[in-house]
Amino acid sequence: MDGIQQRVFMIGWEYPPHNSGGLGIACQGMTEALSQQNTQIYFTLPYLHPQAVTHMKVIHCQSDDSGQFRAAPPFSTYSSVNSAPIKFSSSTSPIELSSLAQSEMEHQVNEYAEKVLSESKKLSDDYSVVHAHDWMSFPAAMKIQANLGKPFIAHVHSTEFDRIPSGHGSHYIAHTEYMGLQQANKVIAVSHFTKKMLIDKYFVDPSKIVVVHNGVSPITPSLSSHFAANRPVIVFMGRLTAQKGAEYFIELANSVLQKIPEALFVVAGSGDQYHYLLLRNADQHLSASVLFTGFIRDRQREVLLDRADVFVMPSLSEPFGLVALEAAQRHTPVIVSTNSGVREIMSNSIQVDFWDINKMRDEIVKLITNQDYRQQVMRGQNENLKEATWERSAQGIRNVYHDLITGAQ
Amino acid sequence: MAQLCFYFQLHQPYRLRNFSVFDLTESEKNYFVDDRNTNQAIFSKVAQKSYVPMLSLLYELTQEVPKFIFALSCSGIFLEQALAFEPRVIELIQQLVSTSQVELLSETYYHSLSSLYSLDEFVSQVRQHTRLIQKLFSVTPKVFRNTELIYSNDIAAKVAKLGFIGILTEGVERYLHGRSRAQLFISHSKPAIPVLLKHAQLSDDVAFRFSDKNWFEHPLTAEKYLYWLDSFLPGELINLFMDFETFGEHQWEDTGIFNFFKTVVHEASKRPDQTFVKPSVVAALPYLEILQHQQHLSPNPSTIYPTYDVPEPISWADVDRDLTAWRGNSLQHDTLRLIYSLEDKVLSSNDQKLIEDWRRLQTSDHFYYMCVKWSADGDVHKYFSPYDSPFEAYNRFSAVVADMESRLCHEHSS
Numbered sequence: 001m002d003g004i005q006q007r008v009f010m011i012g013w014e015y016p017p018h019n020s021g022g023l024g025i026a027c028q029g030m031t032e033a034l035s036q037q038n039t040q041i042y043f044t045l046p047y048l049h050p051q052a053v054t055h056m057k058v059i060h061c062q063s064d065d066s067g068q069f070r071a072a073p074p075f076s077t078y079s080s081v082n083s084a085p086i087k088f089s090s091s092t093s094p095i096e097l098s099s100l101a102q103s104e105m106e107h108q109v110n111e112y113a114e115k116v117l118s119e120s121k122k123l124s125d126d127y128s129v130v131h132a133h134d135w136m137s138f139p140a141a142m143k144i145q146a147n148l149g150k151p152f153i154a155h156v157h158s159t160e161f162d163r164i165p166s167g168h169g170s171h172y173i174a175h176t177e178y179m180g181l182q183q184a185n186k187v188i189a190v191s192h193f194t195k196k197m198l199i200d201k202y203f204v205d206p207s208k209i210v211v212v213h214n215g216v217s218p219i220t221p222s223l224s225s226h227f228a229a230n231r232p233v234i235v236f237m238g239r240l241t242a243q244k245g246a247e248y249f250i251e252l253a254n255s256v257l258q259k260i261p262e263a264l265f266v267v268a269g270s271g272d273q274y275h276y277l278l279l280r281n282a283d284q285h286l287s288a289s290v291l292f293t294g295f296i297r298d299r300q301r302e303v304l305l306d307r308a309d310v311f312v313m314p315s316l317s318e319p320f321g322l323v324a325l326e327a328a329q330r331h332t333p334v335i336v337s338t339n340s341g342v343r344e345i346m347s348n349s350i351q352v353d354f355w356d357i358n359k360m361r362d363e364i365v366k367l368i369t370n371q372d373y374r375q376q377v378m379r380g381q382n383e384n385l386k387e388a389t390w391e392r393s394a395q396g397i398r399n400v401y402h403d404l405i406t407g408a409q
Numbered sequence: 410m411a412q413l414c415f416y417f418q419l420h421q422p423y424r425l426r427n428f429s430v431f432d433l434t435e436s437e438k439n440y441f442v443d444d445r446n447t448n449q450a451i452f453s454k455v456a457q458k459s460y461v462p463m464l465s466l467l468y469e470l471t472q473e474v475p476k477f478i479f480a481l482s483c484s485g486i487f488l489e490q491a492l493a494f495e496p497r498v499i500e501l502i503q504q505l506v507s508t509s510q511v512e513l514l515s516e517t518y519y520h521s522l523s524s525l526y527s528l529d530e531f532v533s534q535v536r537q538h539t540r541l542i543q544k545l546f547s548v549t550p551k552v553f554r555n556t557e558l559i560y561s562n563d564i565a566a567k568v569a570k571l572g573f574i575g576i577l578t579e580g581v582e583r584y585l586h587g588r589s590r591a592q593l594f595i596s597h598s599k600p601a602i603p604v605l606l607k608h609a610q611l612s613d614d615v616a617f618r619f620s621d622k623n624w625f626e627h628p629l630t631a632e633k634y635l636y637w638l639d640s641f642l643p644g645e646l647i648n649l650f651m652d653f654e655t656f657g658e659h660q661w662e663d664t665g666i667f668n669f670f671k672t673v674v675h676e677a678s679k680r681p682d683q684t685f686v687k688p689s690v691v692a693a694l695p696y697l698e699i700l701q702h703q704q705h706l707s708p709n710p711s712t713i714y715p716t717y718d719v720p721e722p723i724s725w726a727d728v729d730r731d732l733t734a735w736r737g738n739s740l741q742h743d744t745l746r747l748i749y750s751l752e753d754k755v756l757s758s759n760d761q762k763l764i765e766d767w768r769r770l771q772t773s774d775h776f777y778y779m780c781v782k783w784s785a786d787g788d789v790h791k792y793f794s795p796y797d798s799p800f801e802a803y804n805r806f807s808a809v810v811a812d813m814e815s816r817l818c819h820e821h822s823s
Contacts, residue, residue, distance in 0.1 A: 228433040228811075230819055262818065264811065266430050278800050282743035288811040291430045292804050300431060 006401045007040040009120055009127040009150070011137035014093055015045055015058070022214075022322045023094060023134060023157050026190075029217050030397065031056050033390035037398060042123055044140075046112045061115040094136060095239065095271075098163065102172050109136055109176070116140035117147060124148050129401050131155060135173055138180025145183065151404045154184035156194055161201050162317040163243050178202050186400050188212050190320040191341020197319075210400050213345050215390035216325040225303040231264040232368045235308035235332075237301070237323055238315070240271035245314035245337065245354045247273070250281055252312065253290045255361040260368060265290040268304055306330040310367050314354040315340055324349065325388055328381040333367050333374060335360055345388050348380025411591065411641035412686045413677060414605065415479035416554070416577060417653040419460070420487045420520050421452055422774035424795045425805045433812050440766060440809050447795065449494045456495040459657030464501035466656075466667055471510040474678045478510045478685045481653070482554045485518030485538045486772065488545060499545060506546045512687040513542055515550035515573060521771035522735060524555055524564045525722060526749040534768070535571060552576065552688040556773050558607065558650070558725040559732065562718065565596035565604065573602065575692025577650060578717075579725040580606030588715055591645040593695060595710050597718035601699050603692040604717045607650040607725060611637065616651040620664040628665075631672035643682045646691060650725070727782070727789070735776040740803040745776060747810050754817050763816060770809065778802035 010031065014024040031041050032055050041056035048060045097105055117140060120130070130152040132141035141152040159177055160169035181187055181202050187209045189195040195211050198204040227233075234256065238244040246267060253265040267277065267290060274292075281290050296304065305311065311327035311334045321342035324334045328346065336343050337354040350367075352359045367374050426443035441448060470477050481502070483491075491498040505511045517523055517534035518541065524531045535553070543549055552575040553568045560578035568576050580590030585606075594604040614634070618624045626633070641647060652659065660666040677683050695714055701707035726734040736742055748770055755767045778794045779802045796802045 226434065227431050228815065229435060230815065264430070264433075275800060278803060279739050282739035282803070285743055285746065287740075287743040287803070287807045288747050288814055291808050291811060292800075293429055293431075294801075294804065303431065 003038055003398060005038045005040060006129070006398060006405070007127040008034075008042070008129045008131050008401060009123065009144070010041050010043045010056075011116055011130065011132040011140050012043055012045055013097075013133065013136045015043070015049060015053075017051065018047075018049075018093075022320065025322060026157060026214050026320075027133060029215055029390040030393060032217075033215070033394035034397060036391070037394050039394070039398065039401075040127075042127060044116050044119060044137075046108070046115075059119050061112060061119055094134065094158075097136065098160075098170060098173060102170065105170075106172065109139055112136070113140035113143050117143040120144045120148065120150075124150075128405050129153060131397075131401075132180070132184075133157060135160075135177045135180060138176055138183075142180060142183050145185075151185040152183070153186045153188055153400060153404065154180050155188040155190075156181070156198060156319070157190055158319045159194070159197055159201070161197060162194075162319050163241070165243055165316040184208070185404055186210060188397065188400060190214055191344055193339065193341045193344065194319040197317075210396070212393050212396035212400070213341065213388070214320050214322055214325075215393045216322060216329060216385070216388050217390065219302075219326075219329050221330075225307040227303075227307060228264050231262050232260060232309045233264050233266060233307055234310045234312060234364060235266045235268065235304055235327070236312055236314075237268040237304065237327075238313070240267070240269050240273040240277055242273065243316055243318075244269075244271075245316050246277055247280070248314040248354055248357065248360075249312055250277060250284065250286065250290060252314070252357050252360050252364075253286055254284050255357050256364050257286070257289055259361065259365050263289070263364075263368070266293060266304060266308075267291070268293045268296050268301070270295040302330070305332060308332045310335060310364050312360065312364075313337055313340065313342075314352075314360070316354055318342070325385065328385055331378055331382075333377045334381065335363055346381060346384045348377065348384050350377065411638065411643065411645035411647050412684050412691070413638070414646060414648045414686045414688060414691060416482065416514065416648070416650045416688065417479070417655075418482050418554075418651070419653045420484040421448070421455070421490050422520065422772045423486060423490075423769045424448055424451070425775070425802075425809060428805050428808045428812070430808055430811075432808065433815060438812070440812075441769060448490065451795075452490050452494045455654060455658050456491075456498055458662070459654045460491075460495070460498045461501065462662070462667065463653065463656040464498065464505065466671060467511075468501065468505050468508070470671065470674050471505065471508045474674055475510075476678055476685055477674050478512070478687045478690075480512040480514055480552070480687050481505075482514035482516050483542075484516060484520040485534075485541050486520060486769065488541055503546060506548060512552070512689055513546060513548055513550050514552050514554040514577070514688065515539060515542075516554050517556055519768045519771050520556050520773055521768070522556060522559070522745065522773050522776070523749075523771060524559060524567065525732075526745065527752055528567060530749075530752060530771075531567065532571065552605075552692060557735075559722055560604075560719055560724070561722040562596065562598045562720060564722070565602050565719075566598035566600065569596065569598060569600040569602035574696040575603040575605060575688050577605045577648070577688060578607065578719075579723055579730050580609060580648075581719070581723045581730045584717060584719050584723070589645070591641060591647055593646055593691060593714055594717035595695060595699065595714045597716050600703065601710065603695040603699070603714075605646070605648050605688055605691060606717065607648050609725075609730075611647060612649050612651050615649070615666075615669075616655045616659065619655075619660045619666055619669070629669070631669050631676060634669070634673055635676050638677065638683070639680070646686070733782065734780050735773055738779070738781055740779045740781075740799065741776045744779065744803065744806050744810065751810075751813065751817065755813075758817060760816075763813070766813065770806070770813075775802065775806055779806070 016024050035055035043056050044059045044061045130141050130150050133155045145152045160174040181204045195209050236249040240246050305327045311332045313324050313336045315337045318340035321340045324342045335350040343351045350363050423441040518538040553573040554577045558578045590606040595601045698710045779799045781799045
């Protein structure tokens, strides 16, 4: 279904290959599918994008005096591991950004907003909707809305309450989110889980919120990976922060090993809990049973998701959780936190409270020892995956555009 | 003026290649060789900067100064790597040994912490080391030097039972109780054994501080150093123990370290009441007295010599001279626990490659790299570590142990 052409001014922050989280990947999947459905997209980034993108027009909105902070390597929460150095001129990732001093953070976001506004003015006849992804882009969207009267959609991939589950996150970020969400003409939430968060924590009018789940790009099944061939492999992949619940994964490992001593656990990722988790792992005598890879990307990432016998995502608060879909695509049974958005479209995955170690352990033991059960879960996941496409997401997004343009409620 | 007892340590570990969970495959693997031949490259670099020039200088000095004698200790894995990468280093040591002015000490083949974890393994490694020394140099060591001079009453007893006539360690203030280290001690153990205590200050003045411009004694001239040595009384024993790599590697040639040493040896030899000694000579008489006492032929040596009572292990490392460089955090504790927990399984596999890998993993350096101490000690650790962080050292080591466990399970269980 191509439908009529829609033209949108989209405000991004990161885009593959440079990304540190799900936002860049989501923007790629979404814009590719939207362009297939006759959508003309202008996509802004706060840095010069290193690769040619053909399905949309990328607008580079780097401010002129920005050399000061972009010339230096980003202040990175990943500095503890061998993440490949970012070679191209690039922005600060959302994770990195939120670790900056507030003044620096504000500076970057405001600079970007100014630059985006000036670009949006030049193109003001060429689009009818502004579509802004997460808080970094909200100030820019609000400026366009105020200056040009264009309607603005706030697309929420993650909130400060997800990232800092203790509730002690940045007031500046939470406030920026609040302002953007209040000002937005429409809000897209990546899950009902997030919609509820927006209503409960940000007091957003429920009638303004539309849930559009993310999709997942199809993969070309290529690799067969056989490391640790004789051992059940259970994988965690994500940033090592309180949000993602890696602590629970280590506790889970301890519990499973009492039933399956040869099980091998892999923790892939880095973050502020990295050193703490390694020490905790050793404290519990798990050094040869729970291995840490540090931050991994591309092929190693795929190999791990492919090889895993079980993938576990014990997040405390996960707006969506794309990686669980990526694991499922590679025929890996997934256990996802009930506090996640992805569970809403992966009804056949195993869903457990992040703190319920015993239940997760029992599920893992069952998946590893009971082939029938395993096959049943995988078949169910495959069914779910058929629906989890970006085409479907794009249709949902285009409906929101349509409603805004036509003034429908 | 006093007796000068020099001992230099030669050691190089087999550093681990970048090994991770993705390498847990069935294929044949070498944990210690990477694409860049890091171990060979490091060995060759240090050979060029330190081993070859300093061994050559030492040989020269033995020829020029007939009374110059000293001790060397070489870990087994140092000698293995020398044979493989820089055979001329072996030839130079052979040449030195042939002068009879050099004493070779005993230690664990793998430069391990086995003295703290497994008596059987400790004894095996000491014997393996002796065999290699005999094979390469046709001598049998009589005096023992434990990895990093790690020492306790318990270790002294083990070493004495193996028949050694002396042992070297650090003179640690908290066990000296104000007594001078410039004298021979005997151990507080059954059986007892003569103990030579490192003179930390005079040793580290050369090993660590020689080129330190912030040190108020900098620059350290031979004249100044000799002046300090002159302040000792005849008969006092000054044990100058240091890393061999002090010469040319830790202190580069351009600091003047080689000339400094050469001058010290020449000038010291000219002083009438100053002598060079080697550990086995120093230990010989007290050792005999201990033996005679055991046979009730002479009085208790503890009435003649001061006793060094060390209930908790000490070493020559870091500010506190304790074991926290190798087992001060849970990363180190758990990996050490793991490696020694495999002992029975590994040895009963009779798989020589597996046994050798397991022993190479016992080398103390692996645990040293996992140290997360900071400030001055941290700087020293960082200098010696080939990895970016202690956590990377832990990750590599853990993955290798996991791989080894798989090998044990699948190759030897059935």
